[in-house]
Amino acid sequence: MNIDYNQLNHTVLGSGPMGYLISSLLSKKLDEVSLWIPDAKVVEDLQRSRTVKILKNQSRIPDNVNIVSDLAEYERNSWVFHIAVPSRFLEETVRNLIDLLTPDQDYIFSIFTKGLLSHKSRRLTGVYSFSDFVSKLLLDKKIKNSAVCVVNGPSLLQEMLEEQNTFLNVGCKDTKTAEFIADIYKNSYIQTSTTTEIESMEMAGVLKNPIAIACGIVSALPNCGSNLQGELIQTGFQEMLQFARAMHLSTESFYGRSGLSDLITTAVSRKSRNRNYGRKMVGQLMVGPENLSILEKIEVWVRPEEFIEREVSKWSDTVEGAFALGNILELANEKNIQLPLYQVLFDVLSRKSPPQAIESLLTGAKSDFSIEKMVGVKKKGMDYAAGNDFKNVLENRILKQVQSSPGFMTRIKKQSTSIVATIEKRVQRLSRKKSQDEVTHFSKELHRWVNFQNSNRESEIVKLRELIDFYVNEIADHYKPSVRESLIKVIAPFRFFSGGLKYGSVSPHLGGEIDQIKKLSKKYNILYAPTHRSHLDSVELAYGLNKLQLPIPRYAAGSNLMTTPFWEWMLKSLGAYSVDRERTRNSLYLECLTIYSTVLLESGIPSLVYPEGTRSRTGGIVSIKTGILKTAVDAFRNTGSEIIVVPVALSYETVPEDAQFCGENEKLGMQDFLSRRSNVYMDFCEPIPISEHMGNDDPTITIGYEIQKGWANYHRILxxxxxxxxxxxxxxxxxxxxxxxxxxxxxxxxxxxxxxxxxxxxxxxxxxxxxxxxxxxxxxxxxxxxxxxxxxxxxxxxxxxxxxxx
CATH class of the missing domain: 1.10.10 (Arc Repressor Mutant, subunit A)
Structure with a gap:
């Protein structure tokens, strides 16, 4: 072999994300690069727009990348073929390509695709790896001046797009060719190494992907945290080594960049496509049992590998671990190799076993779990219950919490002096404003605090209960579905006329994960977490949820909006519970408020919170107050019933309060809100099961992160x-x-x-x-x-x- 490296042209084969990325990387070092995509229509569109989306990122295809759809382009000249086609298309693509090549030219095949040959191809060729398959076809074609390389290592696509540190290992039997390819890929953030152990490093790259899927699955199960995932990676790595030894492969590469390093990266990173597929699969099963057709049920038992491949094909990203799994087990069976973890994963992906079967394998505990038993479902028939229906439960729960928390009663007693003084000032201020209803209300609160302040040990529990009773009555909603329905119908015509009689005038434009949220809401309790942009937010949500027939939530409303008996009745009938922001230092009141919202969620009543805490004055996303999410976490811990957090992105063309947020002292009336409202978009983001985050030290932090990420991804840019x-x-x-x-x-x-x-x-x-x-x-x-x-x-x-x- 005497390849002339200076005369080689470069092309990338593959229309997937990795193909676009490799062509972009090569274009920075080479004068011209070719990108082959099989679909002529896609090529035509790309030649015109020169832009492509990679993992939701809009990227421009460099001008020196020549996009083609015909393999005949490669009949002439010498080429380096950078192979990045999905594994299921590699055999056909390479066969068709090598048929066109001429024996008197030089060729290098650099393979990024990870997988094994199909059973038919293994039988016909006598080999099982992609590199050996390409080498055999080149030999049959009598092409002598050629070399085959394999490229892998810790190289997550998203991190490469972000130009984060990346590590590639190039395997080739010819050292000079390996170094040539490694030098082409190396840049300021990509480090490269070479090895002649091509068979070992290629197999390590194939075997680690299914373990990443298994890691994603267990990470979405209750009670399965980092400890179990660490055990899973260790178990999987041992099976990888066992496979290598049985196939007479060197295990050195398994301990290096192509093996252990890449395995850990792919198994634990949130950016891993294989791991994310495992998590997504569990999430979809939580929506409800799959209704498989008779043919699908037969397929599961007769051709399970085809069922898995069909299910994975629905996924937007390439998940090579799922496509390789059947071939790995088939090859293992041929060689009499026992791979328990891979087999259990295969059974889970083919729906023969529930996801908990992986947990059972690792812990040794027998499990009769089904998907239905993963987490508790919500209590039925509670969607229309009112908060004041739980009055006795709430009072007893709050009193028990105060008595059982060390030092809590003492702290309340110490606070009583300052609280009494604060209420007295408040009553005086309201008297000057002649707000008689409020004066009467806070005078009652003052009277109770004075009684508690002066109580002795024998009577303080009775006086404390009187205070708790006062706060529960003040906070609790009196939800009446008929009032809400009537109000929605009364206001709808005004919204329609003020909006110019256009579509979207009454209800916001709806989008996002609607079907998934509808299915989840039938089984699990929902906590809506919308962005906060306007006083209209709750109105828009009411109309949007009503139109979709989704569960109507309870939500917090400032007590300043309930200053008259009528408005208190109206808002509480709509499902609002009262929050007094002037009592931020009143620990008893805050405890009553926290337990109230927790009990609602525990009872299966949907709720709504604004994690930003207040309306955004800048227009952008405000830092999340994670404490708001604590009630949902506590409710899950107390009951074991799943709570699905649903981030909602509200996108306004015009926010009625925009001038106020920019510093103008502008007062707005109802007519202003109606006339300024234009197009509003309400998009449901990817749902977040609370159970997925309970293994973290502080679940509210990771849940908050996911909420904010969802808002950014689903917000409509108008x-x-x-x-x-x-x-x-x-x-x-x-x-x-x-x-x-x-x-x-x-x-x-x-x-x-x-x-x-x-x-x-x-x-x-x-x-x-x-x-x-x-x-x-x-x-x-x-x-x-x-x-x-x-x-x-x-x-x-x-x-x-x-x-x-x-």
Whole structure:
């Protein structure tokens, strides 16, 4: 073999994310790179747009990447083929390609794809690995000047996109070729190494992926934390070594970059596609038992590997571990190798066993669990119960908590002096305002605190119960479904007329994971966690949930909104419970409030919280107050019944309070809210089961992280927001002729959930909105800001797609 490395052309085979990424990496070192994609229509679109989405990131295909769809392009010249096609397409693609090659040219095959040959190909060729398969086809074609390499190592696609440290190992029997390929891939953040143990390092790369799927599965099960996952990785690694020894492979690569290093990375990282598939599969099973057809049930028992492959094909990302699993076990059976973990995983993926079977294998404990028994389901028939129905339960629970917590009673007694003084000042202030109803209310509270303050040991429990009774009565909702239904119908025509009789005037535009949330809500309790942008949020949620017939939640409302008997009756009938923000230092009141919201969730009553705590004054996502989520965690711990947190992204074209948030002393009436409201979008983010996070030291932190990530991913980026963002980045003035190019450039570099990516439509709709709000003017074909503060407010609504503020 005498390959002329200087005469080699480079092409990447594969239309998946890794194919796009490799072609982009090579384009920075080479004058020209070819990218082969089998679909001619996709090629035509890419040649025109030069942009592609990789893991929700919008990326531009470099100009020196030539996109083609015909393998005949490679009949001439010498080539390096960088293979990144999905494993199930590799055999056919390589066969068709090598048929076209000429024996007098030089060729290198660099294989990124991880997998094993199908049973048929193993029988026909006598080999089982992709590298041996390619080598045999080259030999049959009598192509002598050729080499085959395999590339793997800790190289998560998302981290490579983010240019984080990456490590690749290049295996090739020819050292010079391995070093040549390693040098091509090496850059400022990619470190490379080489080995001649190609068979061992290739098999290590194949075997680790199923273990990552198993790790994802157990990470989504209750009571399965990092300890169990560590045991799973150890068990899986031992089976990998056992397989290697039985196949007479060197185990040195298994302990290095291609083996142990890549295994740990893939098994524990949230960015791992194989791990995420395992978690997603459990999440889908939690929605409810799968209704398999008769043919599917037969397929599970007769051809389970085909059932697994079909299920995995529905997944948006390539999950090579699932495609390789059947071939691994088939080869192991042929060689008489026992792989218990791989076999149990196969049974779980083919629905012969529940996910807990993996846990049972590792712990030795027998399990009769089914998916239905993974976590408790919600109590039936409680959706319409009112908070005051639990009055006695609440009072007893609060009193027990105070008595059983060391030092709590003493702390309340010590606080009583300052609390009495605070209430006295409040009563005096309300007397001056002539708020007689409030004066009467807080005078009753004052009387109870004075009695408690003066009580002795024999009477303090009685006086404490009187205080608890007062607070529970004040807090508890009086939910009446008929009142809510009537109010929704009464207000609907006003919203419709004020919205210009257009679609979306009454209910917000709905999107996101609606079907999944509907299924989950039938079995599990729901905690809605929306973004907080306006006083309209609760109204929009009410109309959206009502339209979808999703469970209506209880929610907190400021006591300042319940200053008259009518408004208190109205809001509590709608499902609001009262929160007095002036009592932040009253530990007894805060305990009553916490236990109230916890008991609602324990009872199967859906709830709503705003994790940001207050409306965003900037337009962007506000740092989450994780303490708000503690009641959901406590409710799960107390009952074992699953609670599904549903982040909701509310996206406003116009927020009625926008001027207030920009510092103007503007008072808004009901008519202002109705007239300023324009398009509102309500998107349900990926649901978050509380049970998945109970293994963490502080579940509220990781749940908060997932909520904020969901908001950023599902928030609709509206045309007016995008135009404001671009104005912010261009000193508040843009010439109309440059707008389209600026929009295209922004979208290509900033992934997001855009309402539309059509520049002309964005300009037309966006300008209409911001001109109507009178925050820009157009003079001499220049779009200029009139209200820079409002431009900044709406521009900040474009998510940064990170959680740095959390």
């Amino acid at each position: 045309p007016n927001q995008l135009l404001c963002k671009i104005l912010m980045e261009n000193e508040m003035a843009i010439h109309l002729s440059t707008l389209n190019d600026l929009i295209e450039e922004f979208i290509s570099h900033n992934p997001g959930n855009y309402l539309t990516e059509d520049p002309e439509l964005i300009v037309r709709q966006g300008l209409k909105s911001i001109r109507k709000r009178k925050i820009v003017q157009i003079e001499n074909d220049f779009v200029q800001a009139i209200r820079p503060d409002l431009i900044t407010y709406y521009g900040t609504m474009v998510p940064a797609n990170d959680t740095s503020g959390f």
